[in-house]
Amino acid sequence: QDVVNKIAAGEIIVAPEHALKELIENAVDAGSTSLEVVIKEGGLKLLQITDNGHGIDATSFADITQKEDLSILCERFTTSKLKAFEDLSSIGTYGFRGEALASISHIAHLSVTTRTKESSCAWRAQYSDGKLVSPKPGQSAEPKPIAGRGGTQITVEDLFYNVPSRRRAFRSASEEYAKILDMVARYAVHCAGVSFSCKKHGSSTADISVPTAAGTLDRIRQIHKATVANELVTLNAENGRWGFKCEGWISNANYSAKRTTLLLFINHRSVESSVIKKAIEQTYATFLPKCGRPFVYLSLDIEPTRVDVNVHPTKREVHFLNEDEVIAIICDEIRNSLSKVDT
Numbered sequence: 001q002d003v004v005n006k007i008a009a010g011e012i013i014v015a016p017e018h019a020l021k022e023l024i025e026n027a028v029d030a031g032s033t034s035l036e037v038v039i040k041e042g043g044l045k046l047l048q049i050t051d052n053g054h055g056i057d058a059t060s061f062a063d064i065t066q067k068e069d070l071s072i073l074c075e076r077f078t079t080s081k082l083k084a085f086e087d088l089s090s091i092g093t094y095g096f097r098g099e100a101l102a103s104i105s106h107i108a109h110l111s112v113t114t115r116t117k118e119s120s121c122a123w124r125a126q127y128s129d130g131k132l133v134s135p136k137p138g139q140s141a142e143p144k145p146i147a148g149r150g151g152t153q154i155t156v157e158d159l160f161y162n163v164p165s166r167r168r169a170f171r172s173a174s175e176e177y178a179k180i181l182d183m184v185a186r187y188a189v190h191c192a193g194v195s196f197s198c199k200k201h202g203s204s205t206a207d208i209s210v211p212t213a214a215g216t217l218d219r220i221r222q223i224h225k226a227t228v229a230n231e232l233v234t235l236n237a238e239n240g241r242w243g244f245k246c247e248g249w250i251s252n253a254n255y256s257a258k259r260t261t262l263l264l265f266i267n268h269r270s271v272e273s274s275v276i277k278k279a280i281e282q283t284y285a286t287f288l289p290k291c292g293r294p295f296v297y298l299s300l301d302i303e304p305t306r307v308d309v310n311v312h313p314t315k316r317e318v319h320f321l322n323e324d325e326v327i328a329i330i331c332d333e334i335r336n337s338l339s340k341v342d343t
């Protein structure tokens with residue numbers, strides 16, 4: 001059973017950035033306005049994320065104390081986000097259903113410190129293979145009360161320590177760190193109202209630092225090249241069907257790059273879609289043929305039931321119903337926004 005769990009976990013979490021993505025989404029889901037990430041060795045040695053969200057809330061789990069809540073936290077399918085079975089058909093968060101923390105605990109040392117508003121102290125617990133474990137030999141595995149601020153800190157150490165083949169596949173910590181920075185940067189652009197920082201362990205300077213107050217354009221300016229903000233136009237479209245909404249910032253004729261930058265969010269989750277990317281590139285190639293590759297930040301809202309939640313976790317590509325039509329609308333809106341400005 002443990003081997004099965006380990007394999008399953010390794011398929012969900014393929015690289016440090018995937019673990020981090022799950023942790024960022026959890027922190028954002030918890031209503032955090034501040035999110036701090038600390039990384040050692042590209043996330044393979046240490047991946048730590050501290051938020052100021054609502055903490056792990058006992059009342060979201062039926063009739064159990066916070067302590068017990070923490071004891072089941074890393075069991076599969078423990079999720080406070082699905083209140084009823086029917087929720088499964090309209091789940092707003094896709095990919096995982098209470099599997100992220102469980103998965104991580106099968107392939108890394110995981111510890112959690114959390115405090116809710118109602119609690120008089122923080123609680124700390126450590127997990128391995130989905131179960132509570134004691135931090136030191138001879139000590140109890142029970143969660144311990146400790147001093148701490150409101151919010152949650154998740155510490156993931158020695159990722160893939162028990163999956164040597166996976167571990168060996170990572171050639172360079174700096175490559176993994178670059179991917180981590182890219183993931184943090186995506187959410188830092190998207191989550192207006194949330195401050196983000198990301199730094200290497202022991203470093204006094206952050207590699208990404210965005211204050212809470214920064215608006216979307218400011219976020220893009222701080223994270224991407226400083227001039228990009230002068231080369232963007234806004235896109236804002238709503239379509240009566242499917243709860244479809246599309247917002248974002250896209251490059252105009254003044255912008256030119258060798259590679260496309262696509263920051264794509266669907267229902268507030270960062271996703272990959274090679275079909276959307278290709279369609280956008282084609283739109284630019286015909287509309288602004290002299291411009292090279294575009295910069296596109298798009299946030300789409302679409303009825304969760306129309307987004308495929310059943311894709312295999314290793315497939316990072318998202319799919320939805322009426323995909324061709326949705327893509328056509330997006331490309332129309334891009335042409336629309338571009339033709340409104342002097343290009």
Ligand code: ADP
Pocket residue numbers: 022026027030051053054055056057060073078079080081093096097098099100101102152
């Ligand atoms: P899911 O996000 O699909 O519910 P996870 O394994 O990612 O599954 O998390 C399990 C549960 O742990 C969440 O539903 C949430 O209740 C709680 N949780 C995890 N991270 C946090 C956090 N940073 N703040 C508050 N609660 C959290």
Ligand code: MG
Pocket residue numbers: 022025026096098100
């Ligand atoms: Mg989650």
